[in-house]
Amino acid sequence: MPSRSTKQRITDSALKLFEEFGFHAVTVDTIVKDSSTSKGGFYHNFRSKDELLYTIHDSFITYVIDKAVEAHDVNETPAEKLYETVRSFVKMFEVYRPHVTVFYQESVYLSPEFYENIKKKRKKYKDLMFKVVQEGKEAGEFREELPIPITSMAIFGMINWTYKWYKAEGEYSIQEIADIYADLIMHSVLTEEARKNPDYQCFFYRSSN
């Protein structure tokens, strides 16, 4: 019946406030006021401020891993897998930008047990990218001279950094950014031959002007 549960309202407020001011600069009282609840309501839904931070982290990383697995499963060749993985990651910013910001900015403040849990999932997510790059090299589609970890982290960097500057009202839509990033990455990893593959021409961005 109620449009959003108290728990959801608290999470939404926290996300917004943590993103703007940082975890430590936002007090429980501020969250409580912003989400129109009370101290009682807050501590009824969360055991601590730390647990709230963990919840935000966990919901995001779980979503992202699912998307990565999906992109891996529905595509055939490594080049296609990478292309779709990159695009789906970038497009995620449209909705999950606040989550990403909190995830990458505030994870130091996670208490130890929570941190360990998130670290495991983060590794899983990273390994998915490593795997795609490795498969691409093995299939001869990606350049042999590129080391898997460095290349993967370079791709992650390019994508993840988006949270630092992306604005929904900006000049470029998330769709365009996704296409351009995917283009840049495909240009940088593909071998000469793979780049000429007619099936892969669709990877390359053509500006609409």
Add this chain to the structure above:
Amino acid sequence: MPSRSTKQRITDSALKLFEEFGFHAVTVDTIVKDSSTSKGGFYHNFRSKDELLYTIHDSFITYVIDKAVEAHDVNETPAEKLYETVRSFVKMFEVYRPHVTVFYQESVYLSPEFYENIKKKRKKYKDLMFKVVQEGKEAGEFREELPIPITSMAIFGMINWTYKWYKAEGEYSIQEIADIYADLIMHSVLTEEARKNPDYQCFFYRSSN
């Protein structure tokens, strides 16, 4: 006569502690203990904890702008300028990793006046990259279809993200990482013709195995 001044010791400790635990999780007392000084010593050298954070930000961004201007001035063609800019940025992590971490993780906690100041310098630094990309497109060396801001931010992302994972004891030296990143970026922005330019073959990474 003394090996390091009190101010320098405070800055070094703060850098190390902020990087590991975050600005708000580190108390002035902790910094004071770690740098073997006292509350009096601290507040004699800095007006506030905020000013200390600003000092760290400012010293780093100033250094980085200098390096970027230098890479721009000593090189001839846009391709060379970009290649050297990327490499000099990456190589900076060797020494400035803690600075970069604090710069990108803790700038939300800068008080408003300080924040405005840093924001200006950050824009200057960003504009230097935009300029290189623009010059490359104008000279016909970089692909025409790539939008300047997106391409520039992609490059920034790839480079800056390094602070999240780079370890000095890691498998790859900072020199190798710099060469690989520069290779990836040159592959992604250069036109077909520019890529075949004999002068530019040195941009491309050859693994040492």
Add this chain to the structure above:
DNA sequence: TATACTAGACCGACTGGTCCGTCTCCCCCA
């Protein structure tokens, strides 16, 4: 009667910053 809260006073721990006192170094003049 159980659940899911609201309202908000209150507690104890902790934190940034102050303040006064001391110690050291160097300059000046006898």
Add this chain to the structure above:
DNA sequence: TGGGGGAGACGGACCAGTCGGTCTAGTATA
């Protein structure tokens, strides 16, 4: 040469405020 003294660097006890979290009392809904 030496001693007086001023300025800056630093030591550390202390204060005032803040924050996460608890707790009691009460309300609405099913």
